[in-house]
Amino acid sequence: MAEKTVLVAGGAGFVGSHLCEKLLDENCRVICFDSLITGKKENLPSMSQRKNFKFIKGDISKKVPSLRIDGIFNLASPASPVDYQKRPIETLFSGSLGVKNLLDLARKNDAVFLQASTSEIYGDPLEHPQKESYYGNVNPVGPRSCYDESKRFAEALTTNYCSHYSVETRIARIFNTYGPRMRKDDGRVIPNFVMQALKNGPLTVYGDGSQTRSFCFVDDLVCGLLSLMKSGYTLPVNLGNPDERTIFDTAKKIISLTGSSSKISFAPLPKDDPLRRRPDISLASEKLGWKPVTGFDKGLKSTVEWFRTNPGR
Ligand code: UDP
Numbered sequence: 001m002a003e004k005t006v007l008v009a010g011g012a013g014f015v016g017s018h019l020c021e022k023l024l025d026e027n028c029r030v031i032c033f034d035s036l037i038t039g040k041k042e043n044l045p046s047m048s049q050r051k052n053f054k055f056i057k058g059d060i061s062k063k064v065p066s067l068r069i070d071g072i073f074n075l076a077s078p079a080s081p082v083d084y085q086k087r088p089i090e091t092l093f094s095g096s097l098g099v100k101n102l103l104d105l106a107r108k109n110d111a112v113f114l115q116a117s118t119s120e121i122y123g124d125p126l127e128h129p130q131k132e133s134y135y136g137n138v139n140p141v142g143p144r145s146c147y148d149e150s151k152r153f154a155e156a157l158t159t160n161y162c163s164h165y166s167v168e169t170r171i172a173r174i175f176n177t178y179g180p181r182m183r184k185d186d187g188r189v190i191p192n193f194v195m196q197a198l199k200n201g202p203l204t205v206y207g208d209g210s211q212t213r214s215f216c217f218v219d220d221l222v223c224g225l226l227s228l229m230k231s232g233y234t235l236p237v238n239l240g241n242p243d244e245r246t247i248f249d250t251a252k253k254i255i256s257l258t259g260s261s262s263k264i265s266f267a268p269l270p271k272d273d274p275l276r277r278r279p280d281i282s283l284a285s286e287k288l289g290w291k292p293v294t295g296f297d298k299g300l301k302s303t304v305e306w307f308r309t310n311p312g313r
Pocket of ligand 1: 187188193274
């Protein structure tokens with residue numbers, strides 16, 4: 001991808017900013033487009049000095065600038081349950097109008113378009129682990145539907161731009177990801193638990209903590225996104241780490257890693273909170289030759305270190 005001009009929508013967010021950095025390292029010209037609603041300009045300082053980097057503020061669901069580009073990564077959407085439930089209409093518009101605007105730009109430029117989708121499209125899955133062939137179990141009018149359904153629509157729109165207009169497209173179904181630059185107040189489980197542990201306060205486990213998630217370190221995910229972009233594979237691909245654990249064990253692990261004196265407290269499980277989630281990544285392994293390489297302890301240590309040294313973020 002060297003020398004290519006790549007637009008990263010949502011490039012000031014947690015995953016987007018790591019992706020911008022990696023693309024610059026690969027000698028791409030990077031245009032970061034972000035509304036800064038959930039993304040932060042502080043995520044970009046080391047990049048803003050680099051000559052191949054440009055930042056444009058804007059909202060994909062309103063208007064995207066008419067740019068000359070070779071590729072688009074679309075990561076523009078609120079992604080944490082707290083963020084998207086606070087902004088349900090913006091979330092629905094970014095997954096529909098926003099994706100349409102970017103697909104039109106890709107079509108005009110003959111550019112490759114990668115849509116960030118999510119494990120949330122499987123809803124509260126009845127099949128475990130989740131393969132790409134599973135259609136999901138989504139409540140279309142539940143509290144998570146603004147995110148789940150907008151991403152399902154985004155997948156449908158992307159697929160049809162590919163088949164109907166011959167736009168070259170990719171779809172990444174991203175499972176739970178963690179790492180430096182998550183917002184401490186984004187409400188997701190890893191920042192919540194790490195911040196609570198660093199303050200020696202109680203870790204708030206929702207439900208009895210027996211629900212599971214599988215956490216992927218952000219650097220691994222970014223490598224997966226790049227491999228997918230380069231692959232030529234147009235159907236959806238799961239990207240995540242199959243290392244599944246309960247939320248209760250995750251809380252205990254974070255207490256022990258931080259050396260915290262925190263205890264665990266329990267709060268009600270939010271409605272429609274998926275009970276189990278683990279990606280089947282055999283397709284990514286077969287088509288992209290990709291698998292995550294960062295163990296949970298190693299990834300968590302660097303995440304904790306980041307929260308320790310950036311308490312204001
Ligand atoms: N969770 C929790 N305590 C928190 C935040 C989240 O027990 O302070 C649980 C949440 O109910 C869910 C899991 O952790 O079962 C992962 O939540 P998160 O918001 O990180 O992402 P999700 O996978 O639900 O989108």
